Structure formats: structure tokens, C-alpha cells
Amino acid sequence: MQLNEKDIQTIVDSVLKNVEAAIENRQPASHSPQPVKMKQLSPQSVSYRQTSSSNQDGVFENVDDAIEAASLAQKEWHQDYKLEDRNSIIEAIRKAVLEKVDYFAKATLEETKLGNYNDKVAKLSLTVEKTPGTEILQTETFTGDDGLTFVEQTPFGVIGAVTPVTNPVDTIVNNGIGMIAAGNSVVFNVHPSAKRISTEMVQLLNQTIVKAGGPANLITMVKEPTIESVQEIANNKHVKLLVGTGGPGMVKSLLKSGKKAVGAGAGNPPVIVDETADLKQAAKDIMEGASFDNNLLCIAEKEVFVLDQVADDLIFELLAEGAYMLDHRQVEQAMQLTLKENKEGVPGGCSYMARDYLVSKNWVGKDASLILENIGVQNVQTKLLLCEVDANHPYVQLEQLMPILPIVRVQSIDEAIEKAVDAEHGNRHTAVMHSNHIGNVTRFARAIGTTIFVNNGSSLSGVGFRGEGFTTMTIAGPTGEGVTSARTYTRQRRTVIASGGFNIKG
Incomplete structure (x- = not known):
């Protein structure tokens, strides 16, 4: 039996109501902890923590500070923000980038000297408009005589991502939307030959997220990206997933890290x-x-x-x-x-x-x-x-x-x-x-x-x-994830309400 989101919410509300009623009917000892009801948050009411690390809108002097800030932001993002908050912030990102598509196309061409202006406008517009958000995340349910099971897509935590010179800002926007839609934060190691325009994009995304009520440093980067900084990101214990878009050498280095890696390598179609x-x-x-x-x-x-x-x-x-x-x-x-x-x-x-x-x-x-x-x-x-x-x-x-x-x-x-x-x-x-x-x-x-x-x-x-x-700038052929999206940047978790659990069919 397949349930829609409304059915799932009804079931969860009913289970929680029964649990709260059971707690209220028992007599706890004076030292027993009392249940705490979570505060309901919205983009307008949410506050965010500023980390102690010195940065400029997500751009950090060193890798450790960038990862620490992203880790704090991710915990807040996952624990305190609802899906509707993610959706409204992602929509704010789309609007902010679309308003500056012409600028980013010109500036990218000026810095990298690659490609042409008109196609860069089309490419970035496509990325903004057709990169999926939370709508691609789906909960799978199983219900029967033995109870109820949910299989949900949950975040990894902090993601380390490497971007190419060929599609620098497009990859940041595409990866950024997908990764935060899935509940993660991300630390980018951008291509050195596109670091100026990549910095501007990361700063715009951070400013937009904060203005829309989200946490600071959900998307970060190291100010001076190098091969060494890629390895620092890969080896940091707080980084749980690596994503590389670029040449085969870079992808191979990420795969050697011992962590799960999503690699988009070369093609010759x-x-x-x-x-x-x-x-x-x-x-x-x-x-x-x-x-x-x-x-x-x-x-x-x-x-x-x-x-x-x-x-x-x-x-x-x-x-x-x-x-x-x-x-x-x-x-x-x-x-x-x-x-x-x-x-x-x-x-x-x-x-x-x-x-x-x-x-x-x-x-x-x-x-x-x-x-x-x-x-x-x-x-x-x-x-x-x-x-x-x-x-x-x-x-x-x-x-x-x-x-x-x-x-x-x-x-x-x-x-x-x-x-x-x-x-x-x-x-x-x-x-x-x-x-x-x-x-x-x-x-x-x-x-x-x-x-x-x-x-x-x-x-x-x-x-x-x-x-x-939908569109993507990260096509993971070598590692098998294919055309990546927010779903790629999640891990499956199963919750089971077993025998005697909630069941309305019988």
C-alpha cells in the first residue's frame, strides 16, 4: 500500500498524540525529564547562529574554518528548519541568481576566457530553473498486519564538493540547490582559474539564504583553492560525502579517500x-x-x-x-x-x-x-x-x-x-x-x-x-549515480513501527 504525504502526516500526528497522552497519564518522578515541544519555525521567524570563524559570506581563509562553519549550519538546518523553509529559501536562491544571470555570464567569460556569452546565459538559466529541490525527495511506505515502515531520504551532513573551470558558477548553483534541499551543507573547493566568479556566487547564495531566514554558512568555500585544499576537505572527519565534477584525475583522488564519493568524470560522446x-x-x-x-x-x-x-x-x-x-x-x-x-x-x-x-x-x-x-x-x-x-x-x-x-x-x-x-x-x-x-x-x-x-x-x-x-551539472558515470539531484545527496533511513503498531486497514 502506498501512502501520500498527507496520509503519512496524519499517521505521525496520531502516533505522537497517543505518546503524549500516555506521558500525561503517568506520574513521573520529580527528577524525570519532561517532554519538550519543538518550536515551529518559518523563514520569517527563524534565527541563525554566527560562527566564531572569520569569513566573508561563506568564504573562509582555511579549510578547517569553512568546514566547522558548514557543520554548525547543517546541524541547525536539519534540526530546526521544515521542508517549507527549505523550499522558500531555494526559491529565493533561484530568484536572486536569475536576476544576475547576465552579469555572471559576462564575468565568467571574462575570467575563464572559455565559451561564449549567449550560451552561458542559457546554461545558467537552465541550471536555476530546472535543478530540482525537495520535490524530488520521496518517502516510501509499507503497511500491513505487522505494522508500518517508512523509508526516508535523509542528509549526509557536510559535503565536500570540487567544481570545474568549464561550468564554475553553474555547478555551484546546481550542487548547492540539490545539497541543501537534501538537508546538507557544502564546502566547495572551486577551480583556481574561476575562483573570483565562484567566490561571488558563493557570497550571493549565502547572502540570499540569510536574507530569506536561513542559517549563515550553509554554503562555504576556501578562499584560495588548491590541490592540497581538496585533500584537506577529503580527509576532514566532519565531511561525510565527496562530490567531484571535473577531470578523471580529480575523481580518482576523491575515490581514494575512503569515503563515499560521487564522481563526474570525462566524456567523449x-x-x-x-x-x-x-x-x-x-x-x-x-x-x-x-x-x-x-x-x-x-x-x-x-x-x-x-x-x-x-x-x-x-x-x-x-x-x-x-x-x-x-x-x-x-x-x-x-x-x-x-x-x-x-x-x-x-x-x-x-x-x-x-x-x-x-x-x-x-x-x-x-x-x-x-x-x-x-x-x-x-x-x-x-x-x-x-x-x-x-x-x-x-x-x-x-x-x-x-x-x-x-x-x-x-x-x-x-x-x-x-x-x-x-x-x-x-x-x-x-x-x-x-x-x-x-x-x-x-x-x-x-x-x-x-x-x-x-x-x-x-x-x-x-x-x-x-x-x-530535470537538469544537472554533475553526471556521475564513474560512480554510477547518473544524473544527480537532491536524492543523490541523501542516505536512506528506515523507521519501523512493528507488530502492534499503527494500522488502519484491519
């Missing part, structure tokens, strides 16, 4: 286009996803495998959408510009050719037109560069995070699936297929095993951008 696809729509979707914010998102289309019989038509449609095709000489020039020699011999991909190269950080997230200018092509405005290469090319095997999209011709769907799976490198992140053949779609989805699989749409629809479902 392949796209397959078969002969049954709507090529015009496929081109439009690929253009949108691969060029969005200069391909900074890990879910974005990174390489295309297209059946040879429709390859020319797909390329024609992509060019009609505004893409620019590089010739062989320009591909070589672009490689010299955007890739660098892998002198240490560390594998950059699975193929022999990819082992010779690494992506140059200087060109991550840069405009396609700027890349063209630097290889001698002037006065061309485009958001996406195309190149025809084979499957072993570095642009296929490396996760570039640049608006350069390699296209690989294949002779069969079997070849397409095999090469797409190889290029994805087992990251289990995202894959896209444009096809109206349900058998082909099913085969690819099973073979690739990614967290997000999109059929006949842009990769962006996988996180709710012109698609259904």
Missing part, C-alpha cells in the same frame, strides 16, 4: 547517423549541441560516425546550418595550433595516433572563428568547424572541449557501433544517435552503456535543455 535519419533535423541538433558554449560541456557531441551513403547529405545540411568545413591542409594547421606533442607518452586516447598528442589547454573553449583566424582564414563567422578524418585521428579519440567536430564515414551500422564504442573509451557518459530504425537504436544503446543516451535530438536534451526531465 559519439554520434551515429544512419540512413534512416532525418538529416536536416540531425544536422540542426548536432550543430546546436557541438557548438554550445564552444563545446565545453562533457555531454556535447564530440565525433560523428555517419553511414557513407548519407554522409554527403549530412555534411551539406551541417554547412547549411552555418558550420565550416576544413580542408586537409587546414586540418593539419588546426592540429598544430590546438594539439601538442605528448612527450611523456601518456595515452591521450586508445589509438596509436592519439597517443602522440594531447589537447592544448590554450585552445579549450575558444571560438571557432578565432581558430580560423589563427590558421589564416579571415572574416569567417561560424560556431563550428568540421573535418573529415578516419576513426584513429586525435580529434576523434581525444575529448577536445573545442568547437571542432570530426566526421568519420562508415560502411555499416556494425562498423559505426564498434568505432563509436571505441571512441567513447568506456567513460559511460553520453551518446547520441540519429535514426528511425528502432533495432539500430536499441543495439547502439545496449553496446555503449552510457549514463545519457539521446535519440533524435541534441545532446543538450539529455539534461533538460529543450528536453524533458
Whole structure:
């Protein structure tokens, strides 16, 4: 039997009423403690404690102070605030960030020099509007002759979270809303290359929470983030859960901490286009996803495998959408510009050719037109560069995070699936297929095993951008949590009113 929230509240009220009546009817000894009724709180009436640690709206000089303050705030948040208080404070956060979306988009671009303004506005707006709050937390109930059981989602406590340079403020907002919705507090170790704008976002969130009646320091960060500060957060006994959004090295370090970790690692999403696809729509979707914010998102289309019989038509449609095709000489020039020699011999991909190269950080997230200018092509405005290469090319095997999209011709769907799976490198992140053949779609989805699989749409629809479902900036493929939300940041607890307990069915 499934109960709704109203039924659960009625049951709990009845049980508590019976308990209080039993206490009132007995004669306690003079030294026995008397029951204390909890104060009912609201965002307007709640007071909050200021910690003794010196800080500026959640930004602390050292890790220990940031964690101590977050720990005090979390205890108050969990014990003294109701769900309606969480909801009203989260709504205040949404409103405050939406009012400053333009500013944060410009300031993020100015500091990081990655991506583009319009897409940053769209990305942050999506994050604010479609990150779920407490509504995604659900209580499961079981009732029968042997009593009543509740399974509830409860907070971990203090969470340590690491954010990337590619989506700095978006990740803070997304993680922040989800984590406090679940009853936690969070200590952020932001990316050093985005620390100024990340600091401003953390301060805005703190100011908004306090103004709305919440506790100070529910969201904190260390002022000067480093690799060492990540380890300090991971090793602190008050931090109960670790969440990392970024590169594979960072995720691996969190997993070695001995604590539960939610890790969002690298991706290299392949796209397959078969002969049954709507090529015009496929081109439009690929253009949108691969060029969005200069391909900074890990879910974005990174390489295309297209059946040879429709390859020319797909390329024609992509060019009609505004893409620019590089010739062989320009591909070589672009490689010299955007890739660098892998002198240490560390594998950059699975193929022999990819082992010779690494992506140059200087060109991550840069405009396609700027890349063209630097290889001698002037006065061309485009958001996406195309190149025809084979499957072993570095642009296929490396996760570039640049608006350069390699296209690989294949002779069969079997070849397409095999090469797409190889290029994805087992990251289990995202894959896209444009096809109206349900058998082909099913085969690819099973073979690739990614967290997000999109059929006949842009990769962006996988996180709710012109698609259904909620959004996230932390896609936990390596650790299996998938598209994260407030539910990810909870631990299950079971409460049992056993034999002879409350039961209204009989």
C-alpha cells in the first residue's frame, strides 16, 4: 500500500498524540525529564547562529574554518528548519541568481576566457530553473498486519564538493540547490582559474539564504583553492560525502579517500547517423549541441560516425546550418595550433595516433572563428568547424572541449557501433544517435552503456535543455549515480513501527 504525504502526516500526528497522552497519564518522578515541544519555525521567524570563524559570506581563509562553519549550519538546518523553509529559501536562491544571470555570464567569460556569452546565459538559466529541490525527495511506505515502515531520504551532513573551470558558477548553483534541499551543507573547493566568479556566487547564495531566514554558512568555500585544499576537505572527519565534477584525475583522488564519493568524470560522446535519419533535423541538433558554449560541456557531441551513403547529405545540411568545413591542409594547421606533442607518452586516447598528442589547454573553449583566424582564414563567422578524418585521428579519440567536430564515414551500422564504442573509451557518459530504425537504436544503446543516451535530438536534451526531465551539472558515470539531484545527496533511513503498531486497514 502506498501512502501520500498527507496520509503519512496524519499517521505521525496520531502516533505522537497517543505518546503524549500516555506521558500525561503517568506520574513521573520529580527528577524525570519532561517532554519538550519543538518550536515551529518559518523563514520569517527563524534565527541563525554566527560562527566564531572569520569569513566573508561563506568564504573562509582555511579549510578547517569553512568546514566547522558548514557543520554548525547543517546541524541547525536539519534540526530546526521544515521542508517549507527549505523550499522558500531555494526559491529565493533561484530568484536572486536569475536576476544576475547576465552579469555572471559576462564575468565568467571574462575570467575563464572559455565559451561564449549567449550560451552561458542559457546554461545558467537552465541550471536555476530546472535543478530540482525537495520535490524530488520521496518517502516510501509499507503497511500491513505487522505494522508500518517508512523509508526516508535523509542528509549526509557536510559535503565536500570540487567544481570545474568549464561550468564554475553553474555547478555551484546546481550542487548547492540539490545539497541543501537534501538537508546538507557544502564546502566547495572551486577551480583556481574561476575562483573570483565562484567566490561571488558563493557570497550571493549565502547572502540570499540569510536574507530569506536561513542559517549563515550553509554554503562555504576556501578562499584560495588548491590541490592540497581538496585533500584537506577529503580527509576532514566532519565531511561525510565527496562530490567531484571535473577531470578523471580529480575523481580518482576523491575515490581514494575512503569515503563515499560521487564522481563526474570525462566524456567523449559519439554520434551515429544512419540512413534512416532525418538529416536536416540531425544536422540542426548536432550543430546546436557541438557548438554550445564552444563545446565545453562533457555531454556535447564530440565525433560523428555517419553511414557513407548519407554522409554527403549530412555534411551539406551541417554547412547549411552555418558550420565550416576544413580542408586537409587546414586540418593539419588546426592540429598544430590546438594539439601538442605528448612527450611523456601518456595515452591521450586508445589509438596509436592519439597517443602522440594531447589537447592544448590554450585552445579549450575558444571560438571557432578565432581558430580560423589563427590558421589564416579571415572574416569567417561560424560556431563550428568540421573535418573529415578516419576513426584513429586525435580529434576523434581525444575529448577536445573545442568547437571542432570530426566526421568519420562508415560502411555499416556494425562498423559505426564498434568505432563509436571505441571512441567513447568506456567513460559511460553520453551518446547520441540519429535514426528511425528502432533495432539500430536499441543495439547502439545496449553496446555503449552510457549514463545519457539521446535519440533524435541534441545532446543538450539529455539534461533538460529543450528536453524533458530535470537538469544537472554533475553526471556521475564513474560512480554510477547518473544524473544527480537532491536524492543523490541523501542516505536512506528506515523507521519501523512493528507488530502492534499503527494500522488502519484491519
